[in-house]
Amino acid sequence: MVVIDGQITPDGLAFINPGDVESVEVLKDAASAAIYGSRGSSGVILVTTKKGIADKPKYNFKYSIGQKREYKRYDIMTYAEYVTMLFDEMAKRATDPTVNQATNTVTAGDRAAYIIENQLLGQGVDWQSESLRTGTFQNLQLGISGGSKSTKYYISGGYQGDEGMMNKSKYQKYNVRAKMDLELSKRVKVTINLNPSYATRESPAQNFTNFWRMPGWLPVRHTEATAALARTNPLQANIKAGDYAHQRHFNGLNYTGTMPDGTTWTGNASAGGSAQQNPRLEVDRSDINTNEYRLQSSVELNVNLLPGLNFKSLASGYLNYSKGLNFAQRNANRDGDLNIGIFTNNSNTYLLSENTLNYVKTIRDHDITALFGVTTERTNVVREQTTGLDFPSDDIRTLASAAQLDKTRSFGTKAIIGLNSFLGRLTYAYKSKYLFSTSLRRDGSSYFGPGNKWGTFPAVSAGWVVSKEKFMSGINWLSNLKFRGSYGATGNNRIVENAWVDLLYGANNPAGTATGNSTPGLITLSTIIANPDISWERTFQTNFGMDISLFKNKISVALDVYKSKTDQLLLQQSVMAFTGAQQYWNNLGSLQNTGFEIEVSSKNIEKKYFRWSTSANLSRNKNKILELGTEAFLLNQGERAEVYRNQVGKPLVEFVGFKTDGVWLSQADIDAAKAKGLTSTLPAVFTPGGLKIVDMNGDNVLDNNDRTVLGNPYADFTWGITNNVGYKGFELSFFLQGSHGGKLVNGDPNYNESGRLIRTYNSNRWVSAAFPGDGKTPVTRGTGFNWMLTDYVVEDASYWSLREVNLSYAVNAALIKKIGLSGARVYLSAQNLYFHMASNYRSLNPEGRFQNGPYSSVLIDGYQRGSFPIPRTFMAGIDINF
């Protein structure tokens, strides 16, 4: 959760201008996060924005500009290279007596595609380049701060422009932030925050995957040669050079040309056969634009009631309204398509009222604070979509001019979500040496049904600053030593509205004479069944920590060890489908997380001109399911029915599938195994060159009982190191970061387009008994059990990376004073300069994960397919203060 100036801002980090940030604080342990209750269960990031100080006006100007490009692309063969490989394989099989020579051939379609690419186009089309580009981004900001003793202000205005790495992807934002601190009287202070912004967003109509999987023989637009070929089909007589080409234009035509082996081939064939539209056409003919209007505003009133007793009231509103139009021109997707405009209006109105009484008292060596507060939050969510069809022209894009409305693609939903909280906190410190605090929070959420709305979350913490003890006063090298410990509970209510009550949804039906009339109907929801008893998920976390600073704070170490138990997990539990639904909302089971974090920072060298400092962190987390009610395990399926298991005593998610032992090298290899009694009920298990399943349970039958755990998506440990080296005004910093031991399921090899044409999946593949390749890469995928999850697609997600390098120069203070400035800095920075991926990882981004559809469930994790490249960015900037 992100809190900006006391206000919860769900998309806070993306939303705030870095130049406006004064400080950032991260709350990790339960006791310090407890005050934020339900929303703080996975940690809290507190952002404080800049405010004015009583002085004459100060100006700050920042500008940066940079570019980003993909770190790595798919290594895709051109189609001619692919067909050449097929001919090579055919030749290798030609002398093999075990190969049926009648079927040892290259298909007519592949030959036709070869002719188009090799003889009509001359070279393959690089479809990745049709989607990717170098994106330019820039950031401009001007800030002014100042004020008098009673009135202080900070005002900034900014522009952010960000081109994505894909064509037609762009984000632009204009924003203003104004913060005023008013001292109305000695007792009354008011802080006002206003942050309006306007942003535009443009998105491409097709994702990257639909580009790279286009075969290289398909031209983006017809050339004279390909148009002439397409016109040989009388139904395509109108195609001319310059028109967008589709795979279907090359179906059922007569081809003649030279093959890679020098022979001449003539035949009737369909080069592609895929119905997939030319993605470039879809992107070019569709415009997806969203305008986003936001206003974040708050007023905070501070009243000093009695000495030490303060009343604070914060009222804030966060309005986020977006209005979009997704317009597809005629024939943008399929031939005969009407033009379609999808108009969206979405608004989120988030209101918060927070009222606290805070009492602070110091009696000699005893510091006491007490806090009591009441907060109310309300979020109104409105989503509306209206779809218009058949506009008189592709240039007229107003809903009123649509010839008809499409009800199937129109909807409107509303929801109001409320949260009420009471909180209290007491802290006590003796000589700033012994620290205690205790807090209690009660949250009531509208996500839960009557009787289950309220959750209670207590927390206690204690600290001992050992270095302040008298007996430590003689130890000079120890500047600070502190032990701390805490125990606290937090809650989680992150589910959908109305998960506690089964609802009926509209399902109209035509009835009556002639073509019938639409009559209203209602049906139940077939995806998930409500749970009237659903309530808070709770996390109880114990933390122990230690802070040490040595040699006048030259070296400081922070060590944290934690153990947490989350129970009543909010899960979408899979249920038997014959109940009429797939899942059930449930508070089920409990999960344990244990781990540690170490942070070390060291000022290695501090000379007059030369400085070098290092900070490093290392963390490790292990999770384990403690119980799942009466269940021993749960199983969940992803998009290809690959299985994710949640088993008691094991990590939350494990991949379950077949272990393989390379490929079947030959039919003889299979016959030998069968002769020993090996059988199977699974389809297509015994294919020469296909994956060879290991009979895990040793019963000589290859079946679903042989599935075993193939890994889990969780990293064993993650780390980061930052080094800062400075000389005079120059400063160089570089940040390395890594994650090790996690696994992922790579869906790409299971898909024909990728498995066939990407070199990482097809090189060294099995060809025949005499040419078994590396004995591990199967010849063909996409039949029978090859669709099931095997260890062939489970890969190592470990990586380390040079995340950021930054070189800056602060102009000499004396020099800039002469030209009337108070400070100036120029810098260059680069991100993802180097990215080291595990040797068995075959795609582009080991951090990429599917998050939608079945993958939104916490019980499924670690799947990627068609991952988007990692961006590598270079940036230059300047900061001036005057």
Place this chain on the structure above:
Amino acid sequence: MKTLIKLLFAGTLFITSCKKNIDRYPLNNVAIENYYKNAAEVQIALNGCYAALRTTLLEEWQMTELRSDNSIMGNPGSTSVPNREKSDLDVFVPSTSLASVYTYWSANYANIRNINTLLNALSLNYDEAGGTLKRDSTSVIITDNEYKELSAQATFLRAYHYFNLVRLYGGVFLIHEPYTGANVLQAVNVNRSSVADIYKLIIADLQYAAANGVSLNYTLFAASNSGANLGKANAWSAKALLAKVYLTLNRKSDAIPVLNDIITNSGYGLITAGLTPYADVFSVSNEMNREILFAVRYKAGGIGLGSPWPNTFAPELSGTAVVNGDGDGFNIGTFELENTYSPADARKAFTLGVWPTPTTAVTSNSRRLYVKKHITPVTLLDDAENDWPVIRYSDVILMLAEAQGYSLASLGLINQTRARAGLGAAPLTLTNVPNDQRFADSLAKERRLEFAFENVRWFDLLRYKTTLPAITEDAVTRMKSHFATMFTNHYAKYPSPAPTLATIQGYITNDKLLLPIPQREIDNNSHLVIPQNPGY
């Protein structure tokens, strides 16, 4: 201090108002527990049960027509996942995790839940031991007539779903009460029921629907309720389905009186008038005509009720030539079926279209036989008008012929549909159909031609072994012949390594006539072992 008191006072007001803040109720939907209060609400919920038939129909052609000898997967060389899965179904090697096998299963059970929820509100309960429905007192405000009319339709729909499930998957799970709340977790204690127990429920439901449904004859039914009843299941729909259940169970003597009752009293009949009587049965300007005992209804016009079939079945990459918005090229007809039609048969040209042109050479690589029967013009993608017939009157008379067996009367019944198809000049006689075997083959052929692509053929093939024991080819033999006929043209084009004919013929066994129970259903239960169908 005054300020403090004021603030505390304001605070108290605030706290009392804040209870309302978290007592939120759905703004877009109605809760099940607050619904089904009166007949009007039950009617609306029942409309929803009809609407859900469109969802189950989505996958049905893959479970039935695709696995029969009428249809093949249109794109044999394709290696895309959805196409491979269709090929796997086509040649009887579906993985137990195959997506559509699960989707069809869960869509049927989703609507069974809708129906059970409705029947539960009406307190019409099924007694498993007795195999009977029992009407208990209900709090729904409803007249006796309304009760019978609405509950009869709901039981008809439940029987329709279970009848499809039991024929495709065997003994499925017998669920006749809705699952709600924590109750849903008890489902892991339920195992599969026997085929006999499933049929017990189906027969109880259909007998109830036949006895309590509207039994007006077709003309009166079409006029009743200002015509609004058309499309709803009535007593005759239930009787026709019941007869098919009896026939499937080879209870011919039970089927015959039910069928004769329909023929004598229902007012339903064959469309024989006009120049194109067979085409008129399916015409969008003649929906719910006297031949349609029950249909899944669609309606065009961008209101979300349109039929997807024209776009699904039109040839792939045909642009706008066959239907606006191109086709997916699924459910491609076999030339084996094409050749079964005699040239004079009016049903041939109406049922099958040839792409790219009607004259495309049979040997051409790109020749596709697409299901013209279900194609009507569309303005919007997947938004056609034409209904999907479930039971037609011609089925009633041909079922009677099947139940009666070889006789002059039975041949007369077959001749009725043949005559309507323009084959009246060459009637079947005791001379040209001299024995049981010829009768069985002729009837099977006639049913195949009459109901092609109406998801009827596969169920017929499963049944003939018992109802027409003299038939030359049982289902397994028939499919082996089908593989042989279509091998060069289709199955040999499977992606490398292409299977041999012997391999594909080896795939079809008596076990494989049933689909697998979806693997998810077996995996999901850590309490009971759910038996998979043999052969999987």
